[in-house]
Amino acid sequence: MRTLIVDDEPLARARLKRLLSAHTQIDCIGEAENATDALNLVQQLQPDLVMLDIEMPDTDGLALAETINQLPLPPAIIFVTAHPQHALDAYSVGPSDYLLKPVDASRLKTALERVGTPTRAHIEKQDELNPWISYQVGNSLRRIRFDKVQYFMAEDKVVKMVFDGGEAILNESLNRIEASYQGLVVRAHRHLLINISRMNTLNKIDGLYFVSLYGCDERLNISRRKASELKIYIFHNHSSA
Template identity: 40%
Template sequence: MIRALIVDDEPLARDRLRRLLGRLGGIEVVAEAGNADEACAAMRTVPDLVFLDIEMPGEDGIRLAHRLREADLPPAIVFTTAHADRALPASETAPAGYLLKPIEPEALRAAIERAARPNRCHQSRRPTLTVRLGREELRLGPEHVVAAVAEDKATHLYLLDPADSRRREAWIEPSLNELEERFDGQLLRLHRNSLVNTAQIHSVSHHDGQHHCHVHHLDEPLMISRRAWRSVRDALEE
């Protein structure tokens, strides 16, 4: 299933494209946006593919495409436009496709097939997470994540500084589900409100009917839910 974001300032155009995608199957529209700011916010859903209108109020689709290419997990981009003369400037962003409105189903299908092919951008980028700490900006790989705990509608991230391996902490917007998906298979769910890097697990204890996970660089253990216990046990046995 390909996760798609539709970006178009015209609601009717978004509705039509969503219907066409529904008929094709294999596509999940995870978010919609009417301008560049909304599109950047919607990138938290980590789409695989962005259908991007070129002519929009404010920042146009071509400028936005350049920004999306710098994302931690850059999506494939298919431009949608009613203006054939914008194809050449749009090509500078190396899009996976270019669709003229009104979009025809066969052209849409062909663009999706091209977008689904591996490209150099996706092959060369491993999953990372950018975190701001004051004036610093850290780009973290999964090996730098110690644990993540959901607290007060935000995520409390425990991390190791890539420069000197010091333990640090940050409050970030991505949810546990988003982190789990981004670092697929590399972070282990302990509880509905916590994830841990399996490489950072020190030991597991059991007291008063409750399992706890003791983690390197954390002062207190994290609770393991009954539902998660089996997967935690299996991970430790591997």
């Protein structure tokens, strides 16, 4: 578990790192002494866990935790503090645990085991960013995560969902799908919704615009007036890759 230690006291960081070294599943990938450096390292290193002090000189750990939780894939957070009065406020930002200094080795072990079980906050965040979508195959109801979906196409009065490895007919209109997955899909033309995260390139051929998707061999025709909007999503996908 890739772990970042954040504490403004060097001795506290050293002691915590020593305690963590007893756990073979923990890989301490970095340290930070303030919130600004910590946020930069979280974005650069993508840790699985942040051991976070609360009282720091610039931005406190509670405010930093709220910022971290807004990231697309936030790490788990264990607060480590000498001040028990922060406990109630700390739990409002959904940490995995709350440890008091000096950290007890057995209590740390329990906290690390707890990180292995996703908290409700992290499950809810995952479902918000990458929800399940259900579809019918014969008499069976199946579901996949939204990041596996490529696009939705309305044709012959039905909506076809194309996903990695297959396709299915949905009993939903494009308008309903667009409303249900707002922010995850974009209307490419009247009969087509595209998974925003799957868009790769946009090309103009003989006056017509086509978009290609990651994992999809098909080129999809899009409306001319939507081309500029889709270019923005494609640029964002490439810059965040």
